[in-house]
Amino acid sequence: MAANDQKRPRVRGDIQASIARSIAKGEFAAGENLPPEAELAQKFGVSRTALREAIKGLEAKFMVKSRPRVGTSVLPQEEWAILDQDVLSWIADLLNVNIFIEAVLEARRAIEPAAAVLACRRANLTDLSRIENALNAMSAATGNPDAFTDADLAFHEALLMASHNPVFAQFVHSVRAGLNLMLLASNKSVEDYSRTIASHKILLDALTMRDEKAAQNASLTLLAHANEDLKRKNKT
Known part of the structure; x- marks a missing residue:
């Protein structure tokens, strides 16, 4: 239990960083939806719960927006919290x-x-x-x-x-x-x-x-x- 608690933040951060960099590189364009949860969870080898936590983190930094029955869409770069320490570290070499x-x-x-x-x-x-x-x-x-x-x-x-x-x-x-x-x-x-x-x-x-x-x-x-x-x- 304790080991999982210690691992989860790192896993969540890794997923967020990977998705953020894919967005910054244009693999997921503004206005497009991210792949379905099941596909992303399989790609990263994590549970859907862990994936949702990571997506919520990206949503808090205004990189994506999730809506029921619509999915998670990528927001334009102008809306990203680009001054956020995490966001800046994720995309610094693409900036x-x-x-x-x-x-x-x-x-x-x-x-x-x-x-x-x-x-x-x-x-x-x-x-x-x-x-x-x-x-x-x-x-x-x-x-x-x-x-x-x-x-x-x-x-x-x-x-x-x-x-x-x-x-x-x-x-x-x-x-x-x-x-x-x-x-x-x-x-x-x-x-x-x-x-x-x-x-x-x-x-x-x-x-x-x-x-x-x-x-x-x-x-x-x-x-x-x-x-x-x-x-x-x-x-x-």
Whole structure:
């Protein structure tokens, strides 16, 4: 019983990943129905119950929609929860990374400068300390893109949380996987992190001084630098 309980999540995840990748590759086109339950269950060597659990997981991520007496149809890619950690991991190597990263950057341009302005008004000492700690971690991680990206992500999460806007706070959770992918690509495109650290420091200083215009400009400059780094990477 315990062994089955431990195995089921892995099996469900394997089925979800396989179906998701088939959908992403176009084997099951948008609007089409997936094969019948019995056929899929036999293909994966699992019970119909396990298959249904996997399908429900894909439905929760808006990749498919199940309807009684109709079947399970594939939804258009625009509806997929593409920022979901699982979805992104399933289809990452089938994704046009450049287009995806540009979309994440567009969203950040719309949200982060506004969050910086709100943080100037609302951030408390704990918020500012969290942002500063992330910046210190970035400085300590130079030469290690993965560790630097972790700290970079923590900085931007702390900034959004410091806005004390509940919608911006949710943005942190919804884009974490996509933001991590973008930051890692940007950070791997340069060998010297001094400009990145300096631009983050300017933003922190503006927040500390409660200078809304300076914070907004610093956020925009920081994002412009990230865009430049990504374009440089694409040219090499």
